[in-house]
Amino acid sequence: MELVDHLRDERNKAQFDVEAMKVVWAGSPQELQLCDRMANLVANHPAFEKLKRPMLVRKELFKNSLRKAAYARKLVIDLGLSEEEAKWLRFYIDEPTYPDLHWGMFIPAIEGQGSEEQKEKWLPLSRNMQIIGCYAQTEMGHGSNVQGLETTATFDAQQDHFIIHSPTLTSTKWWPGGLGKVSTHAVVYARLIVNGEFHGVHGWYNYYSFSFFLYLEDHSPLPGITVGDVGLKFGNGAYNTMDNGLLRFHHVRIPRNQMLMRVSQVSREGKYMQCDDVPRQLIYGTMVSVRQTIVAMVSRTLSRAVCIATRYSALRRQHSSSSLVVPCFLMIDYQSQQSRLFPLLASAYAFKFVGEWLKWLYTDVKQRLEANDFSTLPEAHASTAGLKSLTTSATVDGIEECMKLCGGDGYLVSSGLPELFAVSVPACTYEGDNTVLMLQVARFVVKTVSEVGYKEPLGTSSYIRRLNTLLHNNCLVQTGEDWVKGDRIVEAFEARAARMAVTCTQHLAKFQDPEQGFSELSADLVEVAVAHCQLIVVSKFVEKLAQDIPGKGVKEALEVLCYVYALFLVHKHQGDFLVTGYLTPKQASLANRQLRILYSRLRPNAIALVDAFNHTDHYLSSVVGRYDGNVYPNLYQAAFNDPFNDSHVPDGYHQYIHPILNQTLAKL
Ligand SMILES: CCCCCCCC/C=C\CCCCCCCCCC(=O)SCCNC(=O)CCNC(=O)[C@H](O)C(C)(C)COP(=O)(O)OP(=O)(O)OC[C@H]1O[C@@H](n2cnc3c(N)ncnc32)[C@H](O)[C@@H]1OP(=O)(O)O
Numbered sequence: 124m125e126l127v128d129h130l131r132d133e134r135n136k137a138q139f140d141v142e143a144m145k146v147v148w149a150g151s152p153q154e155l156q157l158c159d160r161m162a163n164l165v166a167n168h169p170a171f172e173k174l175k176r177p178m179l180v181r182k183e184l185f186k187n188s189l190r191k192a193a194y195a196r197k198l199v200i201d202l203g204l205s206e207e208e209a210k211w212l213r214f215y216i217d218e219p220t221y222p223d224l225h226w227g228m229f230i231p232a233i234e235g236q237g238s239e240e241q242k243e244k245w246l247p248l249s250r251n252m253q254i255i256g257c258y259a260q261t262e263m264g265h266g267s268n269v270q271g272l273e274t275t276a277t278f279d280a281q282q283d284h285f286i287i288h289s290p291t292l293t294s295t296k297w298w299p300g301g302l303g304k305v306s307t308h309a310v311v312y313a314r315l316i317v318n319g320e321f322h323g324v325h326g327w328y329n330y331y332s333f334s335f336f337l338y339l340e341d342h343s344p345l346p347g348i349t350v351g352d353v354g355l356k357f358g359n360g361a362y363n364t365m366d367n368g369l370l371r372f373h374h375v376r377i378p379r380n381q382m383l384m385r386v387s388q389v390s391r392e393g394k395y396m397q398c399d400d401v402p403r404q405l406i407y408g409t410m411v412s413v414r415q416t417i418v419a420m421v422s423r424t425l426s427r428a429v430c431i432a433t434r435y436s437a438l439r440r441q442h443s444s445s446s447l448v449v450p451c452f453l454m455i456d457y458q459s460q461q462s463r464l465f466p467l468l469a470s471a472y473a474f475k476f477v478g479e480w481l482k483w484l485y486t487d488v489k490q491r492l493e494a495n496d497f498s499t500l501p502e503a504h505a506s507t508a509g510l511k512s513l514t515t516s517a518t519v520d521g522i523e524e525c526m527k528l529c530g531g532d533g534y535l536v537s538s539g540l541p542e543l544f545a546v547s548v549p550a551c552t553y554e555g556d557n558t559v560l561m562l563q564v565a566r567f568v569v570k571t572v573s574e575v576g577y578k579e580p581l582g583t584s585s586y587i588r589r590l591n592t593l594l595h596n597n598c599l600v601q602t603g604e605d606w607v608k609g610d611r612i613v614e615a616f617e618a619r620a621a622r623m624a625v626t627c628t629q630h631l632a633k634f635q636d637p638e639q640g641f642s643e644l645s646a647d648l649v650e651v652a653v654a655h656c657q658l659i660v661v662s663k664f665v666e667k668l669a670q671d672i673p674g675k676g677v678k679e680a681l682e683v684l685c686y687v688y689a690l691f692l693v694h695k696h697q698g699d700f701l702v703t704g705y706l707t708p709k710q711a712s713l714a715n716r717q718l719r720i721l722y723s724r725l726r727p728n729a730i731a732l733v734d735a736f737n738h739t740d741h742y743l744s745s746v747v748g749r750y751d752g753n754v755y756p757n758l759y760q761a762a763f764n765d766p767f768n769d770s771h772v773p774d775g776y777h778q779y780i781h782p783i784l785n786q787t788l789a790k791l
């Protein structure tokens with residue numbers, strides 16, 4: 124039977140080569156081929172069916188996710204998949220489970236913080252999954268405040284042991300993924316006590332946290348260990364496939380050599396030594412690595428929501444204002460729909476490109492760290508923290524907007540959007556609360572501004588070198604067309620970021636106690652950080668356009684997306700641009716007018732731009748976002764696939780409805 128493509132007319136409107144755009148989106152022909160292969164492997168394997176997931180209760184859901192993880196492991200072994208292939212396999216299975224933490228944090232923590240000997244011992248076991256590990260840092264009372272961790276690791280020189288202990292209720296390890304039910308091992312962060320003294324006192328810290336490699340359980344917890352799950356989380360399905368756990372220690376003894384010893388060591392005699400050439404911040408290294416991965420992945424999450432909302436918007440018709448009877452307008456042709464949807468489409472592409480750049484930066488930093496060059500660590504920390512925060516917040520807001528863009532049907536679980544929202548929301552909190560991370564960026568920016576004159580700003584902050592020009596030269600835009608020039612756009616974002624940073628730095632200087640100033644101005648500082656991070660995203664998009672991009676019309680389509688992203692931000696934050704005096708109201712309104720023109724240029728390409736994400740229907744798991752656009756019969760069928768429709772008479776009908784109908788409530 125020939126399949127009808129309900130979106131064919133839309134696809135025919137495309138003004139660019141979709142196959143070439145797929146390569147740009149994927150990053151390279153090899154990446155496209157790899158993702159395509161893994162996505163289809165998952166889509167065609169019955170073990171990875173996921174439509175019934177939201178109907179399962181927690182215990183069934185969890186068992187189901189264990190089953191999928193086991194099948195995934197079997198595929199990795201049977202097909203001899205590489206670590207990279209296995210990563211994409213897990214990604215397309217689309218279900219948070221313990222291997223994310225095992226591969227994403229436990230192994231990187233050992234790689235980054237273990238000594239050579241420790242790595243040799245534990246990494247092969249971990250990579251073969253003979254042990255399963257998690258990353259136990261957060262405690263009930265201390266998440267953002269890593270310095271405040273209370274779990275103690277006291278050295279017992281007599282027995283050459285550390286004694287791990289949870290001295291208070293608030294020191295209970297709380298939230299680590301994979302901890303609650305599955306992990307056999309954990310990297311645990313704790314305060315080190317040797318000879319009755321807290322060690323590692325430093326200018327920045329009152330005390331440090333240290334990481335220990337701990338054996339947790341086989342089938343039941345080891346003596347002295349209490350372990351469990353933190354309980355049901357937001358959303359049906361969603362993050363409930365993960366056993367986020369709690370963990371308490373009652374004077375648990377571990378051998379001395381289970382302290383991860385790359386950054387610092389405790390000798391047999393109880394001597395604490397910090398490696399001179401390794402900065403303390405390396406114990407935060409795993410977080411930098413995961414923040415980078417989140418940015419690399421987040422564009423796919425947003426692209427998924429945008430793909431669903433764009434396809435449905437290009438199918439569903441509503442009434443024109445002149446005729447309330449004849450449905451004629453496609454939703455996507457409403458200007459108001461475009462002004463909500465197209466910036467999100469542009470954001471997905473913008474986040475993809477900044478993610479590629481961040482991956483490059485991180486790879487470079489990693490190589491430098493291996494050679495004990497720590498010079499670019501502050502830049503890597505600020506960029507990973509800031510971009511993790513900016514992109515996850517925008518993505519989660521974007522998914523919610525896509526849900527609304529689909530009207531009532533977006534709210535149905537069968538649209539795929541509610542579960543996507545629920546599974547994504549915690550990304551704004553885990554791996555660093557987004558506000559707390561933005562405050563780290565603000566510290567970096569303010570420090571860079573304060574050091575102008577005696578320290579050269581580098582990398583993403585190099586615009587601060589031109590502070591004088593950026594503070595005094597105002598925008599030169601005279602026409603709408605002036606706004607679609609890469610250097611002009613970047614300069615506008617640089618001027619806004621620089622002016623906001625300087626104003627805040629000046630306000631901070633008025634406080635005698637800098638920390639009090641930082642606290643009182645924290646809301647303004649977050650805005651400074653947002654401006655800095657938006658500049659990075661815009662400038663990386665503009666840099667991408669300067670590259671050679673093959674394929675008919677591909678570069679032109681990307682240019683439109685780039686300016687939509689940038690001008691949407693100019694419009695949204697026009698208060699910043701006006702208050703800093705960089706723009707006049709006329710220039711701001713020219714930007715907005717140009718944005719509307721760009722929406723009309725984007726419109727014919729909309730469906731092709733979401734097709735270029737190359738998402739399978741399995742990955743989208745959305746009735747309204749299906750590739751063939753055959754929405755209505757499938758929406759109708761999906762209603763009857765709900766087990767609630769198995770019977771016309773629900774449980775409780777006879778018991779609670781009949782007494783009302785029969786006027787026999789008195790017998791209840
Ligand atoms: C939208 C959906 C998208 C989803 C896509 C996801 C797909 C991902 C796929 C796979 C990934 C793997 C699976 C991951 C699942 C998620 C699991 C989540 C796990 C966790 O949550 S683990 C716990 C994370 N916890 C945190 O992040 C805590 C946050 N807090 C901190 O990081 C720090 O405490 C702090 C930085 C906020 C403050 O620390 P503090 O000690 O007070 O330090 P300061 O005094 O402020 O700074 C001191 C000095 O150090 C520098 N610095 C701080 N941090 C770092 C760092 N990480 N690296 C380098 N340097 C650092 C700081 O700049 C200061 O420097 P200075 O003195 O100014 O020069």
Ligand SMILES: Cc1cc2nc3c(=O)[nH]c(=O)nc-3n(C[C@H](O)[C@H](O)[C@H](O)COP(=O)(O)OP(=O)(O)OC[C@H]3O[C@@H](n4cnc5c(N)ncnc54)[C@H](O)[C@@H]3O)c2cc1C
Pocket residue numbers: 224258259260261264265266267268297298299300362367549552553554555556557558559562645
């Ligand atoms: C799904 C999920 C998975 C997780 N997985 C893991 C894991 O595998 N391992 C692990 O160790 N942890 C994990 N966590 C814990 C996570 O890292 C923490 O929740 C996170 O770091 C935030 O800490 P918190 O919950 O204590 O929030 P808090 O730090 O208490 O923050 C609460 C509020 O206070 C504000 N705030 C806090 N500090 C400041 C400040 N200095 N200035 C201004 N505002 C501030 C925040 O912005 C926020 O609005 C996970 C969490 C979730 C939700």
